[in-house]
Amino acid sequence: MTKLGTLTDATECAASISYDTALAILAALATPLDAISLSLTDAGGCYLAKPVHARLDSPRFDCAAMDGYAVRASDLENGSSTLTQVGTSYAGSSDAGEIGPGQTMRVMTGAPLPHGADRVVMIEYCRQIGSEVTIAAPPRGKPHIRRRGSDFARGQQLLPPCTKITPATVLVAAAGDHGQLSVTRRPRIQLLATGDEIFVPGSAAAAAFPIPDSLTAAIDLMCRSAGAEVVSKARLSDDPKAIASAKQAAEADIIVVVGGASRGDRDFGRGAFAPLGLKIAFADVDMKPGKPVWYGTAGAAHILGLPGNPAAALTIARLFLVPLITRLMGGDLTDALPWQLIPATAPIEANGAREAFLCAATSFHGVTVGDRQDASGQARLAHSNALVRRRARAAPVLPGMLVPTLPLCC
Incomplete structure (x- = not known):
C-alpha cells in the first residue's frame, strides 16, 4: 500500500508489500x-541541524611537532654544528621570540616556534x-613544524549538516571552538505493550498463566540506544479504549504498539487508533518474521505496530523503528541500517x-545463522x-559466500 488511507472497519491493507517499499x-x-x-556532552548520538565551521585556525600559529630544538636550517648546512640556546618555548606560551644566526631554542611539542626558525631537530x-647545543649531523626528513592553519583554517566547514555526533565529531567541533551544537532533537517515544497475558517481569511466576513482558524493556533499550527518549511506558489489556486513552495521555513523536498486530479476535492494535485519525501507510509486509507489522500517522505522531512474538518484534524494531528514529533525528537510512x-x-x-x-552471530571468522528461527523464540x-x-527464493549459500549482515543491536 503506497498511499495513506484512513483506517476504518471497511478499509484494511490487504495487499502485502516488500520490505524495501515499506x-x-x-x-x-x-x-x-x-x-x-x-x-557537546549532551549532543552525543544526535545529528547536526546546521554545519559546524571553524572559529579559528588550527594550529593557531607555527608550532613544534616534536620535542627538540628550533634552528635555522642555514646553520646546519656544513655538518656538525654547535649552537647557543637562548631560551625555551612551552605549549601555551604566547610568543617564543626570535633566534638569530648560531642560536637555537628548546621547544616542546605544540609550543610556538620562534621567529627565524625553519626546522625542529628532535632532541634525540x-x-x-x-648553553651549548651540538647537532652531530645535518638533519634529514621532515622539518617537524606544524604550520598555522595546516589542519584547518578559520571559516572552514568542519562538519556538514546531518552528521552524527560521535566522540570523533565532538573532538572536531571542540577543536573548532564550539561548545554548543545545533542538532535535531531526540524523538519522544511512548511504548504500549498490549495483551491480557503479559505481566511485569519478576511477577509472572507467582501465578499459573501469566507470562513476563519480555519486550518492553528490550524495545526501551533499543530506542535509547538509537538516540531517542522514552517518555512513557504502559502495559495494557486487550481493550481498544485503553489503548486509545494511553495515546492521548502522552505527547510523543513515536508511539510503538507491541502486540495486537495480527488479525486475531483480540488484536486491537490498529483499530484502537482509528477514532484518533490514524492513517495507515503500510501493513502486512511480505517478510518473515514480522509480516503483521504496520505503520501510520495520527496527526504529527508516527505509530508503529510490532507483532507480539518476541523475536519477530525485536527484528521488526531493528528494521523499522531504528530507521524511523534516525530519520526523525535528521539521519539517513544508511546510518540506521549499516548492512x-x-x-x-x-x-x-x-x-x-x-x-x-x-x-545470526558474527565472529572473527564470519557470520553463523542460528538453527532455530521461530518468531516466538527467546533463548537463542x-x-x-x-x-x-x-x-525471496534466494539460492543456498555455501561457506565463505558473502551474505548481507546487519548488527541486531544499534
Whole structure:
C-alpha cells in the first residue's frame, strides 16, 4: 500500500508489500524534527541541524611537532654544528621570540616556534652542555613544524549538516571552538505493550498463566540506544479504549504498539487508533518474521505496530523503528541500517517465497545463522548479535559466500 488511507472497519491493507517499499514509505514520511542547541556532552548520538565551521585556525600559529630544538636550517648546512640556546618555548606560551644566526631554542611539542626558525631537530639528535647545543649531523626528513592553519583554517566547514555526533565529531567541533551544537532533537517515544497475558517481569511466576513482558524493556533499550527518549511506558489489556486513552495521555513523536498486530479476535492494535485519525501507510509486509507489522500517522505522531512474538518484534524494531528514529533525528537510512557483506561460516539453505531476516552471530571468522528461527523464540537471542538478509527464493549459500549482515543491536 503506497498511499495513506484512513483506517476504518471497511478499509484494511490487504495487499502485502516488500520490505524495501515499506521502508521507503516510512523514510518519506519521517521528516526531521525541530532543531535545538545542546552542549557537546549532551549532543552525543544526535545529528547536526546546521554545519559546524571553524572559529579559528588550527594550529593557531607555527608550532613544534616534536620535542627538540628550533634552528635555522642555514646553520646546519656544513655538518656538525654547535649552537647557543637562548631560551625555551612551552605549549601555551604566547610568543617564543626570535633566534638569530648560531642560536637555537628548546621547544616542546605544540609550543610556538620562534621567529627565524625553519626546522625542529628532535632532541634525540642533540647534545647539550650548559648553553651549548651540538647537532652531530645535518638533519634529514621532515622539518617537524606544524604550520598555522595546516589542519584547518578559520571559516572552514568542519562538519556538514546531518552528521552524527560521535566522540570523533565532538573532538572536531571542540577543536573548532564550539561548545554548543545545533542538532535535531531526540524523538519522544511512548511504548504500549498490549495483551491480557503479559505481566511485569519478576511477577509472572507467582501465578499459573501469566507470562513476563519480555519486550518492553528490550524495545526501551533499543530506542535509547538509537538516540531517542522514552517518555512513557504502559502495559495494557486487550481493550481498544485503553489503548486509545494511553495515546492521548502522552505527547510523543513515536508511539510503538507491541502486540495486537495480527488479525486475531483480540488484536486491537490498529483499530484502537482509528477514532484518533490514524492513517495507515503500510501493513502486512511480505517478510518473515514480522509480516503483521504496520505503520501510520495520527496527526504529527508516527505509530508503529510490532507483532507480539518476541523475536519477530525485536527484528521488526531493528528494521523499522531504528530507521524511523534516525530519520526523525535528521539521519539517513544508511546510518540506521549499516548492512555489510560478511562470509557465511556454514551452509544456509535456500529461502522460501517470503524475504527472511535470520538471527545470526558474527565472529572473527564470519557470520553463523542460528538453527532455530521461530518468531516466538527467546533463548537463542542471547547468542544472536546480527540479522542476515535472505531475499525471496534466494539460492543456498555455501561457506565463505558473502551474505548481507546487519548488527541486531544499534
